[in-house]
Amino acid sequence: MATAVHLLTPEEAGAHPTPESIVVRFAGDSGDGMQLTGGQFTLATALAGNDLATFPDFPAEIRAPQGTTFGVSAFQINFGSTDIETAGDAPDVLIAMNPAALKVNVSDLKPGGLVIVDSGEFNARALAKAGYDGNPLEDDALARWQVLSFNISQLTLESVKPFGLGNKEALRCKNMWTLGLALWMFDRDRGAIVDWLRAKFAKMPELAEANIAALNAGHAYGETAELAGPIKQHSIAAAPAEPGLYRTVTGAEAISIGLVAGAQLASLPMFFGGYPITPASAILHHLARYKEYGVITFQAEDEIAAIASAIGASFAGSLGVTSSSGPGIALKGEAMGLAIMTELPLVIINSQRGGPSTGLPTKTEQSDLYQAVYGRNGDAPMPVLAARSPADAFDCAIEAVRIATQYMTPVMLLTDGYIANAAEPWRVPDMAGYQPFPARFRAEPAGEDGVRPYDRDRNLALDWIKPGTPGLMHRIGGIEKRDGTGNLDYSPDNHQHMTNVRRDKVLGVAAGTPEQEVTLGERGAKLAVVGWGSTFGPIHQAVRRARRRGLDVAHVHVRHIWPLPRNLGDLLRSFDSIVVPEMNTGQFKTLLRDQYLVDAKPLTKVSGQPFKIAEIEAAIAEALAGHPGGNLAADDTQLPGKDSDYDDGRRAEALSPQSR
Amino acid sequence: MNDMTKLTAKDFATDQEVRWCPGCGDYAVLKAVQRTLPEIGARPENTVFVSGIGCSSRFPYYMETYGFHTIHGRAPAVATGVKLANPQLDVWIITGDGDALSIGGNHTLHVLRRNLDCQILLFNNEIYGLTKGQYSPTSREGTRSPSTPFGSVDRPANACAFALGSGARFVARGIDVHKNLPDVLKAAHAHRGAAFVEIYQNCVVYNDDVFASFTDKARAPTAQLWLRHGEPLLFAGGTRGLALDVGTLGLKVAEVAEGDWQAAGVLRHDVRNRTLAHLLAEMPFGDFPMALGTLYDDPAPTFDSALLEQNAAVAAGKKPDLQALVSRGQSWMVEKQPRVE
Numbered sequence A: 001m002a003t004a005v006h007l008l009t010p011e012e013a014g015a016h017p018t019p020e021s022i023v024v025r026f027a028g029d030s031g032d033g034m035q036l037t038g039g040q041f042t043l044a045t046a047l048a049g050n051d052l053a054t055f056p057d058f059p060a061e062i063r064a065p066q067g068t069t070f071g072v073s074a075f076q077i078n079f080g081s082t083d084i085e086t087a088g089d090a091p092d093v094l095i096a097m098n099p100a101a102l103k104v105n106v107s108d109l110k111p112g113g114l115v116i117v118d119s120g121e122f123n124a125r126a127l128a129k130a131g132y133d134g135n136p137l138e139d140d141a142l143a144r145w146q147v148l149s150f151n152i153s154q155l156t157l158e159s160v161k162p163f164g165l166g167n168k169e170a171l172r173c174k175n176m177w178t179l180g181l182a183l184w185m186f187d188r189d190r191g192a193i194v195d196w197l198r199a200k201f202a203k204m205p206e207l208a209e210a211n212i213a214a215l216n217a218g219h220a221y222g223e224t225a226e227l228a229g230p231i232k233q234h235s236i237a238a239a240p241a242e243p244g245l246y247r248t249v250t251g252a253e254a255i256s257i258g259l260v261a262g263a264q265l266a267s268l269p270m271f272f273g274g275y276p277i278t279p280a281s282a283i284l285h286h287l288a289r290y291k292e293y294g295v296i297t298f299q300a301e302d303e304i305a306a307i308a309s310a311i312g313a314s315f316a317g318s319l320g321v322t323s324s325s326g327p328g329i330a331l332k333g334e335a336m337g338l339a340i341m342t343e344l345p346l347v348i349i350n351s352q353r354g355g356p357s358t359g360l361p362t363k364t365e366q367s368d369l370y371q372a373v374y375g376r377n378g379d380a381p382m383p384v385l386a387a388r389s390p391a392d393a394f395d396c397a398i399e400a401v402r403i404a405t406q407y408m409t410p411v412m413l414l415t416d417g418y419i420a421n422a423a424e425p426w427r428v429p430d431m432a433g434y435q436p437f438p439a440r441f442r443a444e445p446a447g448e449d450g451v452r453p454y455d456r457d458r459n460l461a462l463d464w465i466k467p468g469t470p471g472l473m474h475r476i477g478g479i480e481k482r483d484g485t486g487n488l489d490y491s492p493d494n495h496q497h498m499t500n501v502r503r504d505k506v507l508g509v510a511a512g513t514p515e516q517e518v519t520l521g522e523r524g525a526k527l528a529v530v531g532w533g534s535t536f537g538p539i540h541q542a543v544r545r546a547r548r549r550g551l552d553v554a555h556v557h558v559r560h561i562w563p564l565p566r567n568l569g570d571l572l573r574s575f576d577s578i579v580v581p582e583m584n585t586g587q588f589k590t591l592l593r594d595q596y597l598v599d600a601k602p603l604t605k606v607s608g609q610p611f612k613i614a615e616i617e618a619a620i621a622e623a624l625a626g627h628p629g630g631n632l633a634a635d636d637t638q639l640p641g642k643d644s645d646y647d648d649g650r651r652a653e654a655l656s657p658q659s660r
Numbered sequence B: 001m002n003d004m005t006k007l008t009a010k011d012f013a014t015d016q017e018v019r020w021c022p023g024c025g026d027y028a029v030l031k032a033v034q035r036t037l038p039e040i041g042a043r044p045e046n047t048v049f050v051s052g053i054g055c056s057s058r059f060p061y062y063m064e065t066y067g068f069h070t071i072h073g074r075a076p077a078v079a080t081g082v083k084l085a086n087p088q089l090d091v092w093i094i095t096g097d098g099d100a101l102s103i104g105g106n107h108t109l110h111v112l113r114r115n116l117d118c119q120i121l122l123f124n125n126e127i128y129g130l131t132k133g134q135y136s137p138t139s140r141e142g143t144r145s146p147s148t149p150f151g152s153v154d155r156p157a158n159a160c161a162f163a164l165g166s167g168a169r170f171v172a173r174g175i176d177v178h179k180n181l182p183d184v185l186k187a188a189h190a191h192r193g194a195a196f197v198e199i200y201q202n203c204v205v206y207n208d209d210v211f212a213s214f215t216d217k218a219r220a221p222t223a224q225l226w227l228r229h230g231e232p233l234l235f236a237g238g239t240r241g242l243a244l245d246v247g248t249l250g251l252k253v254a255e256v257a258e259g260d261w262q263a264a265g266v267l268r269h270d271v272r273n274r275t276l277a278h279l280l281a282e283m284p285f286g287d288f289p290m291a292l293g294t295l296y297d298d299p300a301p302t303f304d305s306a307l308l309e310q311n312a313a314v315a316a317g318k319k320p321d322l323q324a325l326v327s328r329g330q331s332w333m334v335e336k337q338p339r340v341e
C-alpha cells in the first residue's frame, strides 16, 4: 500500500506504529548517477523482503547542461510491508543533490516530509542556475518540511582521500555516499552493493574501493553522527508474500524473457528485428544476450527494415518479433498490413511514450491505443494485448506468442515507458507449469489440386509452410489472394470474403482466452473503474481505499484490448456507471462505448507522469456523488498540482513564478 | 524429387498467366532466370524469390519456387530475415529502379554494405511502369513524363556506382534480351555474398527504346564492351580499347592498330580491382562504350555467416534452460511466513 506516512519525530515514534510503506525520491543532476543509486537501493530493498515499486524519471537529453532544472534526473521508490502497486503519490523523503533537484522536486514532498540536501552544492552559481534568488537553505522557503543539510561533497572527498583520485573522480563517489546514508536510514544491507561495485569496477579496483569507502562513510555518518531531529533509523518489515523465490524485474526484461519463453513453448527459434528508440531499446539489449535460446537479434537500418526482416524470418519458419515506440510503430504500419495479408505470425511490441511525433521520449503515456487497434490502411484487424505491470509483461509476452502462432497473425503487445523502466519484485515462475503450444508446419506433399497455401484450420488459421519444404513451393504477397489456392484474385466477392475471414479469424481469438474477471470488488457495483495497462497500480489502490471507506466500487482491468473478452459487454452493463482512467484523452473509453454502447466516462491525464492514487480516489468519490453529467474529462483542475507535475523544469518554472 | 532428377527451365515455371505487357523486357529476363536455375543446380524448394513493388516485382509469381511479393522498397529487408532465419535458402531479390533506388534506397545500401549472401536483380527501365509512366531516379535529365511534362530537371542515379559506393563486393550489368544474361546470372550466383546485377530492361509502353543507343544490334559492336577477367578492355572488333589517362586519373579510348593492344596501352580487366570497377561504372556513355558483364567480383565474409558464427560461438557450451533464464539476477527466498515485527 502506498499511503506512506511521513517519517516520525522521536516523540511521534513512541505513539505511532512503524509506517507500512515509505516513498523515497533520489534527485540530482543527470550526471550524478541517480538512476544507478535508485537501482541499487531497490536491490537492497528487495533483498530485505519489502514489496516495492519504482519510478525512474529522467530527462530526454543524455547530458543536459549541468545544474539546470531540465537536467534533473530522479528515481522514486515506494517500499513497504504490504502490497505495493504504485511508486507512491508523494515522497516522504527527498534526497536532493543540488539546488535544481531541490527546486524541481520539493513541492511534491509531503508536508512535514524530510529533505536531505548536499549543502556543498548550494553556492551562488548553482543557485542562480536553478533559478533561485536566495538560498532556500537560509530563508524560510523550506519551512513546510524537515530539512537536513550537510556538506555531502566535502564528506565524500574526505572519505575517498586515501585512494588519490582526482577531484572530479572523487566527487563522482557522492552518490555512493548518499546511498550509504539511505541504506542506514532504512536498515538495509550493504553486502550486495559492495559485490556489485567490485564486479562493476573489476578492471579498476581502486575505483571500486573508493566507492565502497564512500558507501561505508555515508552509512557510518548516519550511525555515528549526532543528528538532531528528523533523521532516524527506520525498519520496514518484510511484506507478506507467497513463499517462493523472488527477484526484481523491469518490464523490458520481463518482456524479453517472456518472448524467449514463448518461443521455447512454441518450439521455435526467434528472430528479433529492432531499431534503437527510447524507451524500447532495452528489449533489444536484453535479447542480444540470449544466443543459447536460439535468438537472433538484428539491428536493422530503420524501423521498417526491423519489421520487414522479422516478417521474412516468420516466412522462413522462425518467430518474428519487432519492437518500438509510437513513432517507430507508425513507420511499421504498412509492413503490419503485409503480415496481416500474408497471415504470418509476428509479435510487435510498443513501449508507448508521450506523443505525437517525437513528443516526450522519456515520459510515459497510453496514447497509442487507437494506433494499435485501428492504425493501418485497409480493414486490417490485429489482436492487441496490454501489460499492466513489469511482472505481468512476462505472461503477456507468452500470450502474444501463443496467439500469433496459433492463429497465424501479427499481435501487438502494448506496454509503456513506465512499465519498461520500472522494477518490481517478481515471484520466479515455475516454467514446468506453462503448457507448451508447439507450432505446426505443413510437410505432407500437395495433393491433386496443388499446394493450396490458403486452406484454413478451425481457428481459420493457415498452415505454416516453411521454404525448404519439398513439394510445397508457393508464393505469398500483399496482393489479395483467393482463399484456398492463394492465387491472385481481385474479384469483388473474393475480397469481401477474405476481408470477412481476416476479421473473423481475429475475433475468434476471444473464444480461446479467459473471460474478463472483476479484479477487485463485485459485479453489479454502483461504479466500475475500468483500466488497461500500467494504470493498474493506482486504480487498484484507489478502489481498495474507496471500498474500505464503504463505497460500492469495483476494479476491472482488461488485458485483451482486441478482441475484447467475450463477456465484457455483459459485465460492463451490470454496473451503474463506468469510469475509465487512462493516460491519453480517452481512447479505451471510446472503444468501449463503440463496442458496447455503454456510458463509459473518461478520466484522463497526459502529463507524462503516471496517475496518483489520490487522483483516482477523488474521481471515484465524485462519480459516486452523482456528479451531473459525470464527465471527468481532463481539465486543468483535475490534473495534479500543475507546478508539482514536473515535466522539464521549465514548465514548472513558468507555472509558478512565485517560487523564484 | 531426388537429387538425381535433372530439372529443366519448365520445372521453374508456374501455371500462372504472366501479366506483363506484350513485348516487355521482363519476359526475356524471366526466361533467362528459368534457364539458368537448372544449370546452376538450383532446387526449387531451396530457392526463394523476394520482390518489392513494381512491374518486375511480379516476378516471383511466375517462378515455381518459394516466393514473397512484399511491399514497396522493402524486399532486401524481408530477404535479410529469410536468410538469417534459414541460411540454407538461396535468396534472390527482384527489384526495379524505383523500388531499389528511390523508396528502398536505404535498404539497398544496407543489404550491400552488410554483404548478405543473395542475388539482387535490379530491372532498370528508367521509368515507373506500374504507376503509368512517371520519371524514375534513373531517368535521364529532360525525361518527359506525366509528372515532368516539361522534362525532368534532376540528375539520375547510376545504379552500379551506387552499389559500389555502398560497399558491394559483386557488381555486374546485363541486358534483358542479350544472350550473355545467363552468364551474368551464373557469375552472380557463384559469388558468395551480395551480388548486384543491373539489367537494362526495355519498357515498351512507357520508355520504349531508351537503351537502343547501345542495345541495337547494329550499334552493339561499337557501343558494348563485354568485360572478361584477365582480358584486354577491347571493343569495336578489337580496334579500340580503354587505356589509363594518367593526366586525369581516368579512362580514355585508345585506337588499337593491327591488334597490338599492348602498344596502345589498353588495360586488362581485373574483377578484383575496385578502382577500375568505379571507372567502368561511371564511364559516360557516348564518349565511351557501355561496360557490361562483371565489373567487380571480390568476395568478402558474408553478414549471415558472420552473425550466425558469432551466435554459435557465444552459445557454445551453454544449455538453454528456461528455469535458469527466469531466475537470473539477484534473488531471494521467501520462506513460509514473512517476518513480522
Ligand code: SF4
Binding pocket: B019, B020, B021, B023, B024, B025, B026, B055, B125, B129, B130, B202, B203, B204, B205, B206
Ligand atoms: S509497363 Fe513497361 S515495364 Fe511494365 S510490364 Fe508494361 S512494358 Fe513492362
